[in-house]
Amino acid sequence: MNDQKFYEQFSREIFSAYQSLYTARRILLVSHQKPDGDTAGSAMAMAEMLQSAGKKVTLFCKDPLAEEFHFLPKASEYVHSFEISDYDMAMVFDAGSYKMIGIHEEKPTFFSGGIPLWNIDHHVSNEKYGTWNTVCHDCASTTIVVAKILRILKWKIPPKVATPLLLGLYTDTGSLMHSNAVADPHYEASRLLSAGADLRSIVQYIFRTKSIEKLKLWGRILSRVSLGDDLVATSFIRDRDFEETGGSVDDLTGVVDYLNAVQGSKLSLLLTEKSGKVKGSLRTLADEIDVNAMASTFGGGGHTKAAGFTVPGKLHLETQWKISSLKPGIPENFETAGIGRR
Ligand SMILES: [Mn+2]
Numbered sequence: 001m002n003d004q005k006f007y008e009q010f011s012r013e014i015f016s017a018y019q020s021l022y023t024a025r026r027i028l029l030v031s032h033q034k035p036d037g038d039t040a041g042s043a044m045a046m047a048e049m050l051q052s053a054g055k056k057v058t059l060f061c062k063d064p065l066a067e068e069f070h071f072l073p074k075a076s077e078y079v080h081s082f083e084i085s086d087y088d089m090a091m092v093f094d095a096g097s098y099k100m101i102g103i104h105e106e107k108p109t110f111f112s113g114g115i116p117l118w119n120i121d122h123h124v125s126n127e128k129y130g131t132w133n134t135v136c137h138d139c140a141s142t143t144i145v146v147a148k149i150l151r152i153l154k155w156k157i158p159p160k161v162a163t164p165l166l167l168g169l170y171t172d173t174g175s176l177m178h179s180n181a182v183a184d185p186h187y188e189a190s191r192l193l194s195a196g197a198d199l200r201s202i203v204q205y206i207f208r209t210k211s212i213e214k215l216k217l218w219g220r221i222l223s224r225v226s227l228g229d230d231l232v233a234t235s236f237i238r239d240r241d242f243e244e245t246g247g248s249v250d251d252l253t254g255v256v257d258y259l260n261a262v263q264g265s266k267l268s269l270l271l272t273e274k275s276g277k278v279k280g281s282l283r284t285l286a287d288e289i290d291v292n293a294m295a296s297t298f299g300g301g302g303h304t305k306a307a308g309f310t311v312p313g314k315l316h317l318e319t320q321w322k323i324s325s326l327k328p329g330i331p332e333n334f335e336t337a338g339i340g341r342r
Pocket of ligand 1: 038039094122140141142172
């Protein structure tokens with residue numbers, strides 16, 4: 001979304017939220033569970049910004065931040081628990097559902113007026129659970145929403161703020177290669193680079209560094225890719241793959257883009273079985289396909305080109321291989337236990 005439209009749609013709300021931000025002394029900055037570069041980048045950028053303005057800030061995420069984000073100084077400041085009464089205001093970044101924060105059972109009042117809450121996001125499925133909801137569906141990352149907010153507030157972006165903002169922009173657009181990387185994200189990236197963002201470190205630590213466990217896990221996923229008659233490129237990973245490779249669920253980020261690369265595929269689906277649940281990650285590059293709608297039929301959501309869902313259960317392998325040649329002792333259409341489709 002260009003700046004003009006963004007201003008028209010969100011400036012009133014931003015100025016209203018800013019009244020509260022201006023008077024607040026202690027501010028909680030919240031990233032969603034299983035933090036990615038966008039939720040962490042937005043929160044860390046805002047932490048730098050508000051600290052420079054003399055505010056006391058705390059970065060919260062239920063889960064630890066992945067090692068790859070630790071090139072940013074704020075990454076080591078995250079805490080994993082907090083008391084609502086210690087804060088005057090909270091800001092939540094990139095969490096489409098309040099449940100993604102992982103505290104709704106333990107701290108229900110956080111979402112019902114406990115403290116003023118500024119929900120800043122770009123998911124189509126956002127539940128608008130905040131006191132203010134700056135939810136820009138047409139923004140490719142939450143860090144872009146934050147950059148636009150900072151410009152509306154006329155706050156100059158220093159390099160230490162530009163870098164985490166560019167991080168979220170890069171991770172949410174697949175290094176400006178996904179279909180959401182239209183003109184505006186390039187424009188935002190250009191502005192952040194002009195403001196001194198450290199793209200070299202982002203490329204080095206986020207895109208060019210992978211643990212051996214991650215590569216082994218990706219290897220299993222890639223070796224199981226199959227393309228169905230429905231033109232869906234599918235692969236899967238199960239509990240025991242995590243055990244055997246030493247990889248974690250966090251290591252899966254990014255692999256689904258490789259599934260999308262299967263020639264002739266219309267969309268890709270990665271099924272992850274972990275601890276009695278099956279998670280589906282859907283991606284597409286096709287204009288006419290809305291994977292958010294598909295994910296929502298399973299109670300999930302996300303974006304039109306990238307979405308996911310989680311259902312309780314286990315994965316079962318259905319046999320696709322058949323031996324149809326007749327040899328003595330083997331009946332016709334005898335099914336063997338194979339892996340995947342041809
Ligand atoms: Mn995001």
